[in-house]
Amino acid sequence: MRIRTATAATAILAAALVGCTDTDDSSSSTAKPPTISSTASALSPEQRASIREAAGLPPTPNPADWAAYIKVLTGLDPDIVHGKEDKAISRGIDTCSAIKRYPDDTAKQAEQAGRRFTSPDHPEGRDQATAKRILAAAHTYICPTY
Known part of the structure; x- marks a missing residue:
């Protein structure tokens, strides 16, 4: 991989x-x-999709999934998104690459998600429980086929 x-x-x-x-x-x-x-x-869009797929990255979510994902993250803690939806989506897409890279290691996936979602109030990332919820949201709304 x-x-x-x-x-x-x-x-x-x-x-x-x-x-x-x-x-x-x-x-x-x-x-x-x-x-x-x-x-x-x-x-071409097909070439971009092929490159993203080879890198283990899903496509950008459609508007409905985008909104649902942001709603879930904001519901967990508004500081996760902290007004930067594009950044939260990008981090969710990166989280999906960890899901694909470590398909049988949920602990590793959550660890990476926790480190990935930093913010001004959480410069070191998120705790394991929050990271698992972020991971579940990314899996549900950004890369459900992973």
Whole structure:
């Protein structure tokens, strides 16, 4: 699984690097920094889905699942989301990668979820009980097939 994840990450990085162009060949201090061309962003939805799948990441949840997931997390403790829904979703997607990586090790999955969901009031993450609830919410609303 790590090889597949590393391969996917390498493919993404390579696509981004291939797309880099230097807009000015001079070495003066007024030279513009390199920019990423549309090569990396020109991936089809199917290609992006394939890369995400190879990395063990589910797709972004649909609006209904997104809202339900945020509602569950906020119900557990508003500080879990702390006004940053996109960050909570991203962390939930990452939590799903742990579910896929350690399918028979719920303790490891919860440990990683606990460390992943930090906030200003919980800079060290969450306790085991809260982490297990976060894990269950991610499994239910973001990656139910994992």
